[in-house]
Structures are given as C-alpha cells and as structure tokens.
Amino acid sequence: PDAQSVAAVRARDAQLTKPPGALGRLEDIIEWLAAWQGVAEPAVARPLVAVYAANHGVVAQGVSAFPASVTAQMVENFRTGGAAINQICKAHDIGLKVYELALERPTKDFTQAPAMDEREAAATFAYGFEAIEGGIDLLAPGEMGIGNTTSAAAIYAALYGGPAARWTGRGTGVDDVGLARKNAAIDAALALHGPYLSDPLEILRRLGGREIAAMMGAITAARLNHVPVVLDGYVVCAAAALLHALTPDAVAHCVGGHVSAEGAHGDVLARLGKKPLLDLGMRLGEGSGAALAISLIRTALACHRDMATFESAGVSGKAR
C-alpha cells in the first residue's frame, strides 16, 4: 500500500465541503483505492467483472437444486446478455468477461478422489492471471458453477474446522434432503482427504474447483499489478480464504463487496478481516454483489474528485 497517496487523498478530503468523516466508508474506500493503485488520484475508469464458470464432479452426489447442465446454459445467458450480472454491469458501465473452464469435463467427484491433479490446478491458477490483461483498474472476480457452494463449504471446513453443517447453506435453493446430502458429501471428503488438508494448495486441488483456482490466480495477478479487488460472495471468498491461508498479505488489496445470505459468509469475511460494503441478502454469485459495490466505489470517487472545497465554494469551516 502506498502511504503517500493515502496522505494526498486525506489532504484533499479535508478540504471538501462536508464535515470531516461525514461520507463514512465512501471516504475510506478512496484511501483504499489510492493505497493499492499507488496513485494520489485513484480512478475507476476500467473496472472488470471476470466471471469464471466451471463444473463439479460432486454434483453426482445430489448436492444442488439445479442440474449441472445449467452452468453451460448460464454461460450462454451471460453471452447473450440475459443474466443479472449483465444488467448490473450495463447499468453501471462495468466491463464483463466470462471465462469458461472446460465445462464439458467436470472436476472429479471429491468424495472419491482429488478434484484436480497438480498440473491442472496450477495451470488453472495461472490462467486466472489473464483477468488483468487489457489494463483494468479495479477487478471483481465472479463465478458460476452448479455445485460450487459445496466446494466452497468444503474449503471452509478444511481451513477453519468442520463439520460441514457449520459452513453450508442452501446454495441455489436445495431442499432439506439435498442439504443433508451436501453435508454428507463434504464430511466424506474431509474424511477421505484429511491427512492432506493442512496445505491450502492441497485443499484447493482436492476440494476446490477450476473457478476457485482461476480466481486465486486473478486475485494474485491483481495484487502484483496495483489493481485493487472487490470480493463478491460465498464462493469467491473461498479463493480469497485459500490465499489468505497461504499468507494474509495476499488479500490485503481486497475489499469486501457484500455479505451473502449463503452459509457462513459473514464469518468467512470476519476471518479475512473484511467488512462488507453491502448487506442485501443476495446469494446469486456471478460477481453480482461486487458489481453493485463497484458502482458505490465509483460514486465515492465522483464525490472525492468533483466536490468543491471550502475555499472554492466560499463555505465557512468549523466555528471552533
């Protein structure tokens, strides 16, 4: 983080025609942007929502309310502009890219075997680096993948301790019987892979999915390229949590975009030290909560950049 840019932002903020601190987190967010973009005049001119789509072998265990075919159908829906994330990005002029991760070849069912082999996990992580190409200035990784809240919950249980039920939620809306299957699948996976789960990269490979590996890469690439990151919900934070477990500094450039209604997302954010900007009961994925947060961040920037100063507007300062 660039302390000098933060100081410059604070100095300008103090001159703006409002009481100090009156814009609350809208002020903090500008300091955060300046710190991680490393410039005194931060900008959000080219924000990107990068949606990673993947399929999960564990869907065979009946953990989702929707069939696996929906992942590819939703990718097509993203392409033709019909999903929620399309409307949010369009409304706020936010870039949107969709990365399809070998949908026709799901990861292995992690109740039976590691989801990915070493080479695949590493290659997918590396693929995530492409997110920052094209010169973006703010990144929100998003995801789509039937079964991926099961993978995320398994990752949380492995990182922070089980049982599964402590971390799971209903995902796309699984019923009680489906939720029981979801918990059972995760608990079985924890038992199967138990000896290997002290290493976050083994957790990724064994319990993760391709979208989670790619998002870890995207977040890391952003860190290395002065691109701040807005975290979306429950599944995106599994990628952040794995990076955080490797070293907390790896997600220091991330802000919590929103807290999801899914599972124990609020608990995960607290463990990552991220206070979410929005709490709207959303649990959609696609980067939707983070995209709303990007709009908020841009508005904060408009205030910081374009408000008059006490001097320019002829407004008196504090009386005492």
Added chain:
Amino acid sequence: PDAQSVAAVRARDAQLTKPPGALGRLEDIIEWLAAWQGVAEPAVARPLVAVYAANHGVVAQGVSAFPASVTAQMVENFRTGGAAINQICKAHDIGLKVYELALERPTKDFTQAPAMDEREAAATFAYGFEAIEGGIDLLAPGEMGIGNTTSAAAIYAALYGGPAARWTGRGTGVDDVGLARKNAAIDAALALHGPYLSDPLEILRRLGGREIAAMMGAITAARLNHVPVVLDGYVVCAAAALLHALTPDAVAHCVGGHVSAEGAHGDVLARLGKKPLLDLGMRLGEGSGAALAISLIRTALACHRDMATFESAGVSGKAR
C-alpha cells in the same frame, strides 16, 4: 399498496434466470415499488432528491460545530454543483431540487419559545407538497440546516422519551463541550414545552424546523400521489417519525435508504419498522444516503425488467 401489481412482479421474478430469492432485497424493492406506484411494471424514470434548507434559532445555544451562515453557503454550493449530493445525483442521473426556506429568518430558539407559530408550521408543511410537481416517480427528501440534528434529537426525545443524550450525536462534528450544550438545550426545551408534547404537530411546531415541516408535507404528498419515498438519515427521519406518530400508515410507502452514523438513527428506523438498504457510516444529510439507495433501486429494476427468463434463455429449472 396494490396487491395485484405485487403479484404480477412476483410472477415475473419467478421466471427470471436466477434461483428464487437470490437477489435478496433487490427483489423485495421491486415489490415495494409496484405496491406503491400501483403498477405491474414499476419505473424509476424521474426520481427526485428534494433538499430543504432552513436555519434554526437554537444555534444561538452553541449546539453546532459550524456557524449558521453555512446553511446559505451550502445552498449556493448546491446551486453551483459543488456538494456531495450534486456528484451523487449527477453520477446516477437523479433529479435534484433545492428549496430554500427563509434562511434569513431562522426559527425561534426553542429553548425560549416555540420554534414556529401555527400558521408558519402549517404553511411550510403545505409548501412541501410542491416536491411531487412535475410528475416524479420516486422521492427522496433531503435537508441542509446548521443546527437541525439538535431539532431532530429534540423531536425523538419528545416522541420516544428523553433524556436528550439518548438521541443526540455529534452532527457535523461538535466537540464534547458542544455536545453537552446540545443536550442541555434539548433537555431545557423538553422542560419548557413538556405539557404540549403529546401531540406530534405541537412537537413539530415547538421543536422542529422548517425543513422538517416541509419534508412532512413532501412525504405526505408522495403518499397521496403513488410516489414511493426513500428515507435518508437522521433529520429526514424526524419528519417521518412525526408522521408515523400521527398514524403509522402515513409512512407505509417509505423505505429506509440508509442508516446514519448519527445518534440513534438505527433505533429510530427500527421504531418506524424500516430496515435500511445501506449502512455505510454516512452522516452528511443532503439526501446523500437516499440518493445512493435510489441508484440501487434502479439497478434492481434493471435486473427485474431486462433479465432473461428460464424459457427465453433455454436454462433448465430446478432439478427437483
């Protein structure tokens, strides 16, 4: 509220390419819009932030960190586009009108006398009706007035029980000594006007300000004209709380835009039965929190209106 329009909105929502309920409050808000606009296809094409500016005699008691002259200076700042609310409205294409309420003639110091006489309170309430002229479809009343958090806190203490310290905050940033003066002024006013404070309209006249009277009128006019209202922060909610005390139904068309960092605003919202959309630690007034909420509401509407349906996008529904 129009139950038929709500049913129509729900029926469309159920067809959209997302799990039911996955957009959380973004779904609720469309039902709310439909209910109060009374149409199956609600719209936010002409939203308005109406900022009411007024001066307060109680400023003589040293209750504010800023001199009373700042009210007029900030009105000029609104006119020339330099305030926070200008940037927010500009960023999100929201209409902004500023109503100046006889700034050169502050209300009386309510530690000594009623702030307004009957005629003035009534006339200012009626003036608030102008907010809905010009065919708006969503209203956010806002305010500017040095000293007006003192007036709002006095109203809350009168409505919900004292002492003053239970309701006050630092407003624009008053120091400890100033906060003590603020509390003392309110407690003195409660003692002076005590016998008359069982009537919300007497509370308005005796402890209120012109902006609070006008906002009561604006909220009422909206209610009568199928215009839903987004509540801003601490001072705006004093107008809503007075209406609510007259009859809870008078603010049934209002949604909580945000919860302020000022005083006991969260407690006030709870008493009004309003769960705020945003919680960003803001305490600026000007309608700023409500304007951010309007942007959110518009995004919700974009999703509802423009998302593909399961059928149109060829996406499979729930597996079971």
